[in-house]
Amino acid sequence: MAGTVYVLPKERFQELLDRLKADGYQVVGPVLRDGAIVYDDLHSVDQIPRGWVDQQEPGRYQLVHDRSQRWFTFTPGPLSLKRFLFPPSLSLFRVRRNGDGVQLQVTMPEPPRYAFVGVRACDLAAVAVQDRVYIDRQGLFSDGYYAAARRKALFIAVECQSYAATCFCSSMGTGPEVNHTADVVLLELEDRFVAQPRSERGAAVLTPLALEQATDEELQRAKHYVRQAAADMERQVDLTDIRDLLLRNLENPRWDQVATRCIACANCTMVCPTCFCFSFQEVTDLTGNEAERRRVVDSCFNPEFSYAFGVEVRQSVASRYRQWLTHKFATWYDQFGVSGCVGCGRCITWCPAGIDVTEELSAIRASDGSRKEQL
Amino acid sequence: MGEPTAQEAADLPAAIMPAVAPVLPSFVRVLRVRKDTHDTWTIWLERPDGYPDHRAGQFNMLYAPGVGEVPISIASSARESRTRIAHTIRRVGAVTRRLTSLRRGETIGLRGPYGSAWPVAESQGADVVVVAGGLGLAPLRPAIVELLARRKRYGALALLYGARTPADLLYTAELGKWRSVLDFQLLVTVDRADRSWHGHIGVVTTLIPAVTFDPQNTVALVCGPEIMMRFAVRDLLDRGVPARRIYVSLERNLQCAVGFCGHCQLGPKFICADGPVFAFDEIAPYFSVREL
Ligand SMILES: Cc1cc2nc3c(=O)[nH]c(=O)nc-3n(C[C@H](O)[C@H](O)[C@H](O)COP(=O)(O)OP(=O)(O)OC[C@H]3O[C@@H](n4cnc5c(N)ncnc54)[C@H](O)[C@@H]3O)c2cc1C
Ligand code: SF4
Ligand code: SF4
Numbered sequence: 172m173a174g175t176v177y178v179l180p181k182e183r184f185q186e187l188l189d190r191l192k193a194d195g196y197q198v199v200g201p202v203l204r205d206g207a208i209v210y211d212d213l214h215s216v217d218q219i220p221r222g223w224v225d226q227q228e229p230g231r232y233q234l235v236h237d238r239s240q241r242w243f244t245f246t247p248g249p250l251s252l253k254r255f256l257f258p259p260s261l262s263l264f265r266v267r268r269n270g271d272g273v274q275l276q277v278t279m280p281e282p283p284r285y286a287f288v289g290v291r292a293c294d295l296a297a298v299a300v301q302d303r304v305y306i307d308r309q310g311l312f313s314d315g316y317y318a319a320a321r322r323k324a325l326f327i328a329v330e331c332q333s334y335a336a337t338c339f340c341s342s343m344g345t346g347p348e349v350n351h352t353a354d355v356v357l358l359e360l361e362d363r364f365v366a367q368p369r370s371e372r373g374a375a376v377l378t379p380l381a382l383e384q385a386t387d388e389e390l391q392r393a394k395h396y397v398r399q400a401a402a403d404m405e406r407q408v409d410l411t412d413i414r415d416l417l418l419r420n421l422e423n424p425r426w427d428q429v430a431t432r433c434i435a436c437a438n439c440t441m442v443c444p445t446c447f448c449f450s451f452q453e454v455t456d457l458t459g460n461e462a463e464r465r466r467v468v469d470s471c472f473n474p475e476f477s478y479a480f481g482v483e484v485r486q487s488v489a490s491r492y493r494q495w496l497t498h499k500f501a502t503w504y505d506q507f508g509v510s511g512c513v514g515c516g517r518c519i520t521w522c523p524a525g526i527d528v529t530e531e532l533s534a535i536r537a538s539d540g541s542r543k544e545q546l
Numbered sequence: 547m548g549e550p551t552a553q554e555a556a557d558l559p560a561a562i563m564p565a566v567a568p569v570l571p572s573f574v575r576v577l578r579v580r581k582d583t584h585d586t587w588t589i590w591l592e593r594p595d596g597y598p599d600h601r602a603g604q605f606n607m608l609y610a611p612g613v614g615e616v617p618i619s620i621a622s623s624a625r626e627s628r629t630r631i632a633h634t635i636r637r638v639g640a641v642t643r644r645l646t647s648l649r650r651g652e653t654i655g656l657r658g659p660y661g662s663a664w665p666v667a668e669s670q671g672a673d674v675v676v677v678a679g680g681l682g683l684a685p686l687r688p689a690i691v692e693l694l695a696r697r698k699r700y701g702a703l704a705l706l707y708g709a710r711t712p713a714d715l716l717y718t719a720e721l722g723k724w725r726s727v728l729d730f731q732l733l734v735t736v737d738r739a740d741r742s743w744h745g746h747i748g749v750v751t752t753l754i755p756a757v758t759f760d761p762q763n764t765v766a767l768v769c770g771p772e773i774m775m776r777f778a779v780r781d782l783l784d785r786g787v788p789a790r791r792i793y794v795s796l797e798r799n800l801q802c803a804v805g806f807c808g809h810c811q812l813g814p815k816f817i818c819a820d821g822p823v824f825a826f827d828e829i830a831p832y833f834s835v836r837e838l
Contacts, residue, residue, distance in 0.1 A: 263569060266611040272653050273573050273611060304806070314806070315568070418813070421835050448808030451569075451801050455612040462612035466569075469808070477809055479798045480771055481638060490837035498811070505814030 176390055177382035179357065179364040181242070184216045186380060187327075188288070194376070196286035196325060199255060201245070207232060208248040210255070213288055220245060227335035227516065230525030240361050243289060246335045249521055251444030252294050255285055256301065256320045259468040263451075268460045278463065282320035288327045289357075292346030293338075293515040295328055297444035299351040303507040304447050325372055328353040329364075332396035334404050337516030339529055342407035345513040347400050358393030365393045408500075408514070408529050409536065417501040417535065421493065422542045425534050430489035432524045437470035439518035439526075440495065445511050448476070471495050496531060568804055571609045571655030572597075576648045577630050582716050586681065587646040588621060588634045591656060599624035600631070601663035602688035603795060603823045607803050608633065609655030610644040617800055617818070618645070619685035620659060623692050631656075634684035634716065660803045662823040664689040664767050664793060672791075673701040673759040677778045679708050679750050679770020683716050685795055685822075686769050694727060702764075704731035704757040708750025708774070712736050712743045731757050751777045754785065761786030769795040776833075779826055789827040796822050796829070813838060 179187065191198050192214075200213030203220040213219070221242045226233045237244055262278040287294075298321070305317040331338075331347035340346030349356045354373030358365040365385045368374040440446040450469040455462045469476060471494045477484040485491045503511030512528070519527045572594035580588045600620050609615040622632035637646045648654060666689050674693055678686045686705075693703055705724070709715045715734070724732050733753045735746040746753065750770070764787050768778045775794050782792050798817045800810035805819030813832035815821060832838055 266655075268611065271651055273655075275570075275573065277570070418831075421838065447806070449801070450807065450809070451615065453612060453614050459612055464569075471808065477798060477811075479796075484798065485837045487837060494811070494838070497813075502811070502814035506816070 175368065176385040177366040177368075177377055177380075178385045178389065179366045179377075179380070179382055181362055181364070183380065183382075184364070187376075188213065188216065190376065190379060191286040191288070191325070194286075195284055197283040198286045198288055200288035200290075201243075201248070203234075206234065208234070208245050209250040210248075210252065210287070210290075211250075219243075219289065224333070225335055227337040227520040228525075229337070229519050229527045230522055232520050241332070241359060243329045243331070243359055244333055246331060246333070246338060247291055247294060247515055247517070249442050249517060251442070251515070251517070252287060252290065252298060253301070253444050253446075255287075256282075256298070256324070257305070257314065257317050257447065260452075261316060261466045263464045263466055265461065265463045279316060282316055282323065284323040284325075285320065286325040286327065289329050290326060291329065291331055292349045292351075293340045293513045294444060295326060295349055295352040296340070296343075296345035296513040297515070298326070300445045300507070300509055300511065300513065301447070302352075303509060304445070325376065326353045327355045327357065327373070327376075329357045329359065330393075330397045332359060332393075332400050334400050335516060335520070337406065337519040338404060338514065339406040339408055339516060340514040341401040341404045342410070343510065343512060343514035347397050347404075358390070358397065360389060360393050363389075365390050406516070406529055408512075408532055410510070413510075413532070414501040414504045416539060417497045420535050420539060420541075421497070423535055423538060424541060424543050425531065425538055426489040426493045427543070428534075429492050429526060429531055430487065432526055433488050433492050434524060435472045435474075435488045435491060436523060437472040438521050438523065440470040440472060441468070442517040442521045443499075444513065444515060444517070445499075446470070471498070496528065499528075500532065569657070569802060571607070571615070571657045573653045574656050576650050576652050576654060579648060579650060582634065583714055585638075586634060586636045586714075586716065588632055589645065589648060590622075590630045590632050591654065593627075593629055593631050594656060597631075598659065599628070600659035602666055602692055603664040603685055604659040604661045605685070605803075605822065606631070606633065606656050606658030607660070608635075608641075608645055609657070610641055611655065613644045614641040615655070615801075616641045616645075617660075617803060619795075619822075621684040621687050623688035623695075625692060625695055626688075634681065634687075636681050658803070661818060662821055664795075664823055665765060666692045669765040670696075670699045671701065671763075673764040674703050675754075675757060675759055675764055675766045675782070675787075676703075676705045677750060677754070677766065677768045677770070677782075678705065679774035679778075680710065680714065681716070682768075682770030682774075682795070683707055686767060687717065687720075689767055690724070694724070694730065697727075697729065702731070702757075702759045703729065704733070704759060706733050706735075706750055706753040706757065708735045708737065708753070708770070710737050712740060733757065749777070750774060751781050754778070754781045762788070764791065766792045768792065772797070789830060790825050792826040793823055794826055794829075796824060 198213045202211045202218045224237045225245045265276045267274045305314040328349045354370045356367045452465040452467045499511040574592045578590040605617045605619045618633045621634040798810040800818045801807040803818045805816040810817035
């Protein structure tokens, strides 16, 4: 299967979307909304923000038009697939009082059958991380909604041939080449895509389109642009010994320094494609006889996120930022065997204070071993 | 590479049970309610169908519909009864207020048992020192019941129990019974006494020098407020008990109880799933860091 590679002419892209729809998929892809490129329902190729380029910098996001023939010159915006596979608010069940007893009704909805089109390597690397968090837990809890949504989903990825200033996937080993999860990988050329099926499910989508085979020259040319992007990407994280580096620097004064800028708004955890913390929410009706239990997104930046014996555990912003960064880059390895960061750069762009994880990690490395008391 | 592809993920093992099952409570009847102190009650609940024998130190999630769900330790041993489960609950907020207002015959949600356990069977042949502060006696009670049930298999046994005032002492009838058990050192103390109190006064750690045990061959089980555990651990280490044989039960707010909602993390540990009972050497590097 890995062998056959096809050509999908751009003028036939709509056919692919129609085909997915006919197969019963709810198609989700990049569309332009409120000045940003987000993932949402994708019905027509005309919705794809062709020729738009996103300029992303710490604390800044801006779209500019570029006159090239390319369709996917942008990189991921604020929304990731988390919003679809692990919705920010989800009903679980309802309980109705009934004399001295209760009646319970499961209300968790059946997830749609999603086809994600035009998603990137970092998005899929994040899904692979989420699989470990939500599914692959050796008997621990698996999130039923995620597992069901994930099992049905189809992923048609596009490999990035350009990158934003905030991207650092190449140093994280997560992109821009797609190594995870995809059912089909698309590589863009001027007037066509090279389409590589990566699973049975992906092949089943392409076969009915009766596409011509791509030449090796086409494949290599498209791949070249991707490799170039990987080589040029400047932003990096040095992963050497990263877990131990952070865990031996829990008292580094840098945490206090970053806390003077961080306003604990929780944006970073909201846009991060792998952050999973949640709370249950109890919603009651006016009579008090009926209650609904929901799962809602939460963040370690909220002061009441962690408490013991009635006292908030992480009262300082420094301790909350430390919790976030050390979870992503250190304790995630203990818990799930991988990094919690896939290098998408979202938390850098969408931080109102322009705090940059890559810079914070370098600063810790540069001051390895210094402790608060010494100041 | 090494990662599940979409297809493999589709075939992942029994992951996809009835989607919501892991957080779905069973509804059970309240069988008995006992007021222990001015703010603490013990309630006995019927054991749900399919509920496994729990181990001493584990906890359940108790759910009061319309109010919320909280972790509560299991205060009874599976040795005592396989039809009912006891919980000792202090009224501190909305959910515990509702739980401590339940009457016999009412229904409540329960899921569990969760978490790690005290090393009761594993400690055979050793001396066992149990240090309990306040409500910390509740999760230790099933361990004490099990230790005493097989008294001969252990060396020296001691329970050091401290409460704020004499009126805060839990399980007073049972303490009376335990006092008469041969070969069981039971020492009780209060932080502040009234005129009726003729016993020891001072924090529970002041009792540690008064008990006889062989530090090298001792397992210590410690539960209580975090500050009390810190001092108890320090004193036990000073006496020569190895860190890997000192067990503490930690508390953090938690929501899912299955290592996933993120709230109860302490460094790499999920207190709900890796704990709440930890050998001290496992958590020592994290326990001493403020606000971690
Ligand atoms: C593994 C584990 C086992 C536990 N076992 C028991 C047990 O056996 N019995 C028991 O009573 N509790 C136990 N707890 C603690 C119990 O879960 C909390 O007291 C409970 O969640 C409080 O919920 P609430 O809605 O009543 O109060 P909340 O609404 O959460 O809090 C209300 C107010 O009470 C204060 N408060 C909250 N928790 C505490 C506390 N622990 N001590 C003092 N003040 C507090 C807060 O400051 C807040 O202002 C355990 C906790 C864990 C993690
Ligand atoms: S930590 Fe930041 S860069 Fe890393 S995956 Fe999360 S949002 Fe992306
Ligand atoms: S790091 Fe930035 S985005 Fe994250 S909480 Fe702090 S201010 Fe908000």
